[in-house]
């Protein structure tokens with residue numbers, strides 16, 4: 001889906017955090033959002049995810065307002081993911097269970113994710129006992145397993161070792177190509193942005209300074 005933002009204003013108390021007149025995120029592409037600390041990147045991605053309604057302006061998804069169907073097809077992976085106190089396997093299965101997939105499908109899809117992310121050794125571990133980087137990997141696997149139409153990533157590889165970064169970038173790019181889903185990634189890593197993104201949006205003090213750096 002493509003996303004169109006218009007006249008976005010976000011305040012905390014009197015302080016203006018976001019001030020975006022117009023921004024289009026193109027469908028089927030990977031768009032990177034970059035910019036200094038405090039620029040408003042996480043605030044923006046939370047608004048796009050539908051997790052923050054307290055703002056002025058319009059966000060349209062394929063020309064429509066966010067509804068329940070769209071909301072269920074959007075997922076956000078945070079830098080500090082929240083995982084349930086269950087096994088890694090159960091955590092990855094969860095989005096499929098709540099969407100009513102049958103047991104065989106769930107097993108196949110979860111095992112496929114475990115294979116792709118090379119986390120077989122983690123599958124029976126309780127998720128709250130994982131390291132920060134392991135949690136981020138599991139959280140990305142849990143996001144991709146149900147094939148969202150819009151994947152939002154807030155610094156998904158910030159705690160990750162170089163080998164695991166390769167795996168995560170590969171899986172995000174493969175997912176984007178095979179599903180034609182739209183991906184937005186916040187990153188401070190310019191070489192990662194260049195490796196992965198079709199387009200880059202530069203945010204500074206809540207304003208879009210440039211929206212196509214490449």
Ligand SMILES: Nc1ncnc2c1ncn2[C@@H]1O[C@H](COP(=O)(O)OP(=O)(O)OP(=O)(O)O)[C@@H](O)[C@H]1O
Pocket residue numbers: 012017035036037038039040041042043044
């Ligand atoms: N709940 C809140 N209450 C008040 N101010 C907030 C709140 N959340 C964020 N802010 C402020 O909004 C501004 C933008 O924060 P945001 O987290 O969106 O920045 P960011 O670009 O994602 O930064 P970083 O690169 O450090 O993650 C910051 O100045 C932050 O202090």
